[in-house]
Amino acid sequence: MKSSYSLAVVILAAGLGTRMKSSIPKVLHKIYDKPIIQHVADSIKHLRAKNNIVVIGPKTDGIKNTLDGYPVIFTAQKEPKGTGDALKVAIQKLKGFNGTVLVLNGDTPLISTQTLQRFLRLHKQNKEDISIISFIAEDQHSYGRIIREGNRAKAIIEDKDASEEQKKIKEVNSGIYAIESHTLKLLKEIKINKAKGEYYLTDIADIAARKGYKVGAHILGNEAEMTGINTREDLYKAGHYMRDKILSGWMKSGVSFIDKTSVFIHPDAKIGMDTVIYPNVHIEGKTIIGSGCIIYPNTRIVSSTIGNNVVIKDSTVIESSTIKDKAAIGPFAHIRPGSIIGSASRIGNFVEIKKSIIGSGTKASHLSYLGDAEIGKNVNIGAGTITCNYDGKQKHRTIIEDNVFVGSDTQIVAPVKVGKGAYVGAGSTITKNVPPLSLAVSRAEQRHIEKWALKKQKTENRSQKSERE
Ligand code: UD1
Ligand code: CA
Numbered sequence: 424m425k426s427s428y429s430l431a432v433v434i435l436a437a438g439l440g441t442r443m444k445s446s447i448p449k450v451l452h453k454i455y456d457k458p459i460i461q462h463v464a465d466s467i468k469h470l471r472a473k474n475n476i477v478v479i480g481p482k483t484d485g486i487k488n489t490l491d492g493y494p495v496i497f498t499a500q501k502e503p504k505g506t507g508d509a510l511k512v513a514i515q516k517l518k519g520f521n522g523t524v525l526v527l528n529g530d531t532p533l534i535s536t537q538t539l540q541r542f543l544r545l546h547k548q549n550k551e552d553i554s555i556i557s558f559i560a561e562d563q564h565s566y567g568r569i570i571r572e573g574n575r576a577k578a579i580i581e582d583k584d585a586s587e588e589q590k591k592i593k594e595v596n597s598g599i600y601a602i603e604s605h606t607l608k609l610l611k612e613i614k615i616n617k618a619k620g621e622y623y624l625t626d627i628a629d630i631a632a633r634k635g636y637k638v639g640a641h642i643l644g645n646e647a648e649m650t651g652i653n654t655r656e657d658l659y660k661a662g663h664y665m666r667d668k669i670l671s672g673w674m675k676s677g678v679s680f681i682d683k684t685s686v687f688i689h690p691d692a693k694i695g696m697d698t699v700i701y702p703n704v705h706i707e708g709k710t711i712i713g714s715g716c717i718i719y720p721n722t723r724i725v726s727s728t729i730g731n732n733v734v735i736k737d738s739t740v741i742e743s744s745t746i747k748d749k750a751a752i753g754p755f756a757h758i759r760p761g762s763i764i765g766s767a768s769r770i771g772n773f774v775e776i777k778k779s780i781i782g783s784g785t786k787a788s789h790l791s792y793l794g795d796a797e798i799g800k801n802v803n804i805g806a807g808t809i810t811c812n813y814d815g816k817q818k819h820r821t822i823i824e825d826n827v828f829v830g831s832d833t834q835i836v837a838p839v840k841v842g843k844g845a846y847v848g849a850g851s852t853i854t855k856n857v858p859p860l861s862l863a864v865s866r867a868e869q870r871h872i873e874k875w876a877l878k879k880q881k882t883e884n885r886s887q888k889s890e891r892e
Pocket of ligand 1: 437502504507650
């Protein structure tokens with residue numbers, strides 16, 4: 424006797440998605456940086472099904488690539504002949520399978536694992552042959568209507584086929600079903616919908632109910648979670664729903680937002696308690712932000728790690744870098760990939776840093792480019808300092824050791840090293856290593872031409888006079 428509960432999952436993703444008006448498959452459009460199909464594949468990951476089958480169209484290698492590494496197999500529906508036909512194609516891969524088949528539309532990305540688990544429990548407890556996740560739709564929509572008879576569902580009527588009376592029904596089909604394997608034979612009985620030339624999976628409800636199978640619809644989740652993406656408008660709305668959910672989650676964990684309508688936080692990002700985020704901040708990729716940070720407006724942080732009590736001032740971009748505790752970055756700073764900014768460092772206005780390590784307590788407060796550099800602790804980088812790291816062919820490293828003072832408007836031509844505690848005079852061009860504790864100056868010595876201004880004035884007066892004559 425079979426004791427374990429068998430589950431197979433089928434994701435339908437072979438539709439043309441014509442309503443998107445796009446050259447790429449609908450399920451590859453992104454919500455919150457992640458393709459729709461990946462959201463769906465993530466939602467089923469923890470269900471630990473025996474088989475996860477994704478039905479795709481003939482020319483959808485993009486979907487295969489997007490799901491690379493996911494525990495799924497693919498099957499191709501040669502022509503998009505409807506959701507009923509798509510499931511028929513999928514079950515070819517389930518010959519001999521005995522258990523529950525969970526079917527999901529590939530365009531319903533906000534569904535949560537918890538809702539799916541609840542649904543499967545209800546399906547089992549009620550001993551239904553077919554269960555449907557339904558929800559109450561208030562907004563204008565084109566979802567199929569659930570026709571009920573008491574506790575049971577007896578049909579799903581597509582929007583296009585619904586009468587005026589049926590259109591008033593608010594309980595609608597999410598496109599997520601749990602079907603017992605012995606019921607799948609009914610797929611053969613679905614007839615083509617002449618108007619659309621498609622086999623509607625939804626027709627299975629009516630066929631099964633008429634034959635005395637137990638069909639149930641369970642109102643689960645809400646309209647937002649069940650959103651099916653058919654149009655760009657749906658895509659936009661889904662993005663907003665997801666943002667609200669993510670931001671509410673972070674507010675519950677102690678993060679403050681000044682204006683949550685303009686903030687983007689990637690689902691994989693993490694933020695510590697008491698951090699305050701101002702408007703127009705985008706936190707992308709697997710970024711980790713510590714506690715007690717302030718992130719001022721118009722800032723974008725991509726795949727970076729930010730320590731505790733860091734202040735990021737307005738209009739700053741930070742990419743694939745690490746910023747340590749108590750550092751202050753910006754306004755208008757650009758921290759490019761591969762940089763590490765030490766604790767309590769100050770990186771100020773119009774400073775660009777690339778693939779450089781900046782020691783703790785170091786300051787580069789204005790108008791500098793520091794690339795391929797290793798800069799020690801408590802260094803002062805004067806305004807307008809440039810590391811000349813590129814000779815036209817190769818990049819070279821600059822090393823500036825602890826406690827160095829670099830005067831303003833200095834060019835440091837790499838490869839070169841400035842030793843511990845040295846000073847570099849303002850306006851210098853450093854091409855040779857500077858010994859520790861020394862002063863390096865390379866500018867021309869200042870000289871004075873006495874009374875030069877008076878002579879200049881005289882010449883000018885003379886020429887003006889001759890012009891007038
Ligand atoms: C479908 C349901 C509708 C439900 C809604 C929920 C049908 C007939 N209607 O409508 O009752 O309220 O979802 O969002 O099922 N697909 C294939 N092959 C095909 C056609 C579609 O794999 O030949 C896939 C699509 O890629 C998509 C999913 O099935 O992921 C649903 O298809 P779609 O055309 O979007 O159905 P809806 O009109 O939204
Ligand atoms: Ca749809």
